[in-house]
Amino acid sequence: MSKRTSVAETVSKPKKKELEQLVVDFLTENKDKQFNYKQIAAALNIRGEEGRRVLVKALDRLRDYDVLLETSRGRYRLNNRGLILEGRFERRSNGKNFFVPDDDANIIYIPERNSKHAMNGDRVRVQLLAKRKRADTEGAVVEILERAQTRFVGVLEVQKYFAFLVMDSKFLANDIFIPTDELNGAGNGDKVLVEIVEWPEKANNPVGKVIDVLGKPGDNTTEMHAILAQYGLPYRYPGDVEKAAELIPEKIDEKEIALREDFRDVFTITIDPKDAKDFDDALSLRKISPTLWEVGVHIADVTHYVRQGDIIDKEAENRATSIYLVDRTIPMLPERLSNGLCSLRPKEDKLCFSVIFELNEYAEIKKSRIVRTVINSDSRLTYEEAQTVIETGKGDFSSEILVMNSLAQKLREKRFANGAINFERYEVKFNLDEKGKPLGVYFKESKEANHLIEEFMLLANRTVAEFIGKVPKGKHAKAFVYRIHDIPDSEKLDTLNAFILRFGHKIKTEGNKVEVAKSINSLLDKVQGRPEENLVETIAIRTMSKAVYSTKNVGHYGL
Structure with missing residues (x-):
């Protein structure tokens, strides 16, 4: 047993469950032995009259819950039949629910009658029940510690005095009951997002309220928003965040430009997928001596526009990443930033954080530096357009693109010579119509233009x-x-x-x-x-x- 600080100093009535868990953990480690309260107190480093009094009460409660057996007056051991475990609840729509303990031991079957309305993914406390002959180990949920999900997507069925949400989720067999004053403007047949507000113990159905009306089923935007909502992902920006983004000035202050290295007269391009709307990286090239090329890798400098702790930063932290779906991107930053101020669009001055390299014709790096810059991209190319230039040697900016490709191929050869592994997997892409419906499927192949950027x-x-x-x-x-x-x-x-x-x-x-x-x-x-x-x-x-x-x-x- 690892040494613990005095529980008497840290345990109070609100933390009684913490003490109970310590007792259960100790007796689980010594499940074939019996201990009196003094031995348990010593093992848990509980000192003083107050600490022992709290312990005795915890032992009494655990005995009353059938978690412990009092084998003789004042002596206890673990009651394996009544053992209480914590872990994750897995719900199935057919009522065959399971409990996965934190220690990843064997899963335990939880009949619906013993589920206490736990939902899929909930953290729960489960008591083991007596095992019947030729039956799986069963348990009963005694407490729901934390709800994993309280919001669900489905289609609304509105009746005269109430409504139900018929859910897309396979993890909840019971439709959600919604009072008519909680419809939030939704109508019969709408696809909506509903939050469960309560689930009375004796009720068959949880009670919820409409949080958002997503639209009509079958509509592409509705279904895309439904997918995001079902997984708890954002699909709209809060109004105050959008407003904060709109207040950021578009014009770059000349004082800011003066603090940066100026690459606006240096050849610069972006190469991205044909359906890209935000261009967050660019490459620049110039010859600085008969044997040296300068290549700049430029990344949009978001830190100039988003300050740590501001409302946009907090929303970005909450989102953590941009989400790429088949037909759209859900950006981490508001579109004014991701597709506007921080998008390295051609013929516009843009602020960047850059790594500048000096390379010889063998792609050997002679110098590098990390600097803040201002750039002005000459052109926005797709991978297909850049690949055509590489294959034919013709087209706009062909000489610059061919030099960058030559250097990139040499860098690639060196990586593989040094032990890099060449996993080239085809990416599945979809051709979509103007409404987002798929027309066909094709494999996207990675070619030299992709390798150049990579x-x-x-x-x-x-x-x-x-x-x-x-x-x-x-x-x-x-x-x-x-x-x-x-x-x-x-x-x-x-x-x-x-x-x-x-x-x-x-x-x-x-x-x-x-x-x-x-x-x-x-x-x-x-x-x-x-x-x-x-x-x-x-x-x-x-x-x-x-x-x-x-x-x-x-x-x-x-x-």
Whole structure:
């Protein structure tokens, strides 16, 4: 038992459940032993008369709940039949509900009659029940600790004196009852977002109120908003956030420009998907000597417009990311910023944070610097347009694009020579009509134009990570979040090798990183166009460690 601070000093009546859980944890660790209250107090580091009095009351309650057995006067042990566990409730519409304990032990069946109206994903406290012959272990929800979801999407059925929400969710079998004064302007047949406000213990249906009217079922925007609402994702911006964004001046102050490196006369382009509406990165190129090129990687400087702690920043923090759907983007920032002030549109002055590189003709980096800049993009190209220039050597800005592509290809060759892994998966894309209905499906292939942007973005990211990661002598490392990718597990590599042997392939599972990576790349090249291509690529990807975010920089194996 780990040493604990005195519970007498920290436990009060509002925290009695915390003490009860400590007692249960201790007796669970010693489930075949009996203890008196003095032994339990000593184990939990409870001192003083007040602390022991609180403990005795907790023991009495746990005994009354059948969690503990009082084997003799003042001596207790865990009652396995009445054991109370905490974990996650999983609801099924057919009433076959389950409880998953926090320790990931065997799941426990919860009959609907014992569910206490818990909903899918709720954190609950469950008491184990006596196991019947040839039956699964059963439990009963005794307390709902935290609701995972209280809002649901569905179609409204309005009757004379009340209404019901017929839900899209498969996790709640009971329709939600809605009083007519809680319809919020919704009508019969509308798709709406409803919040559950209560679920009386003896009622079959929860009671809710309409939060938002999404529209008519089948309408593309309605259905897209319904998907977002069902998963608790934002689909509209609060009015006060939109208003704050509108108040930001469009004109850039000359004093701000004077503080930055001026790249407005340097050749600069953006290359993005044809359906992109926000252009947040750009590349610039100029020759600075007979043997040196300067390449700038420019990222829109959002920090100039959004200040830490302001209303826009708080909304962005709440959203955490932009969301990309088939036919639209739900931006992390209001559209005035994401598609306007911070979009690097051509022929407009824009503020950026930039990494500037000096490279020779072999793509060897001679110098780099990280600076605030002002740019003015010469053109907005799609990947398809840039690819045509690369393949034909003709078109607007062909000489500059060909130089950047040549440098990018050399950077790419070096990455793979140093052990990067070439996982090239086709991305599924949809052709949509003007109403957002799908007309067809196609595979998006990554070509040189994609690699051009990819290589310089990777180079910029690596340079920033190296800059932040440097620790000056006598200083502490800066707190920073890195995207890391650990080395693959050797057992998983052995499993992959055993799997691909049936197709006549083999990889190197031992040796240094470069040797193993080259072996995997060779495998991926060999399966191209073969029947097993997709299967082998999928298994190979699953063999790799997952890329995660961490404050501990262990590098990125795949790159």
